Amino acid sequence: MNKDHYMMLAVKVSLFSNIALCIIKVVALVIVDSLAIAADLGISCVALAVSVILYYAIKISNRPADFLHNYGYGKIENVSEVIEGVVLVGLALAMSFQAIMHIIRVEEVKEPWIGFICSLVGVAINFWGSYYILKLSQESASPALKAEGLHFKLEGYISTAITLSFLLIIIATRAGFDRMVNYIDPGATLFVSGVIAVPSARLLKEAFMKLLDASMEESGQMDVVKVLARHMDKYCNFKDLKTRTAGRKRFIDLHIIMPEHIPLKKGHSVISDIKKDIDLLIAESEVTIRMEPCGKDCSFVRENKKCPYIE
Secondary structure (H helix, E strand, C coil): CCHHHHHHHHHHHHHHHHHHHHHHHHHHHHHHHHHHHHHHHHHHHHHHHHHHHHHHHHHHHHCCCCCCCCCCHHHHHHHHHHHHHHHHHHHHHHHHHHHHHHHCCCCCCCHHHHHHHHHHHHHHHHHHHHHHHHHHHHHHHHHHHHHHHHHHHHHHHHHHHHHHHHHHHHHHHCCHHHHHHHHHHHHHHHHHHHHHHHHHHHHHHHHHHHCCCCCCHHHHHHHHHHHHHHHHHCCCCCEEEEEEEEEEEEEEEEEEEEEECCCCHHHHHHHHHHHHHHHHCCCEEEEEEEEEEECCCCCHHHHCCCCCCCC
């Protein structure tokens, strides 16, 4: 399978899983009338919308570079991350407000057993979807798919918390703590809202920074430096190392200073070897290396020593 196939398969898993989750939670909400399930349903509706956006984003990001988009369409994946982050943060704030209103004006939860069973099914679907999508995101090196896989895992933890809240309602009702039961559902909703808000804000910040042409992660930059160090005996120096990301693609730009006497063909061969080694270490990378002649301003010239690169 090629990377594009992995990505489309992951998007289809996300899409059908979210459709199943939405149907289950709509049924549960109608029967149980729980604010926690309403919050969970809101998250699943957002996830379904993002899955649709992601489907088209992946198709667009796979287009080759053209006259209008010289570096390709990779940033569309970062745009889908930003959309997901904004909507989730907004949803967390809205559900927090609703939870506080329900604490002030208490409402009873109906049929907690139905809520417990539906939430338990949601836990299974979310964790299965998270495992499968994260596995496919590693194969495709897509940040949008990684964000979607983490979203599924987050939903799994949220569904687990809601399942436990229904179990607590059932136990408290049987034990005769009727007054306390009415506060469990809005309390669980507040907890869920907090769990959503923190990672969603982090996702939004990271995706927004990528849209501003942030550099590659530190580990990726160190991989570039390691490759350059491996070939250090073939060139004088390097400078102006610049990196940026666009979706799953990595763009690397630098200048290599070559010995003055080296033939153009040999210099081109050295640069080709460096590019190949970077490509092996960093998937989906596009490397641009500009060759410059030695400016005779090194320590060997200043100290009147023989250039070590002269054969």
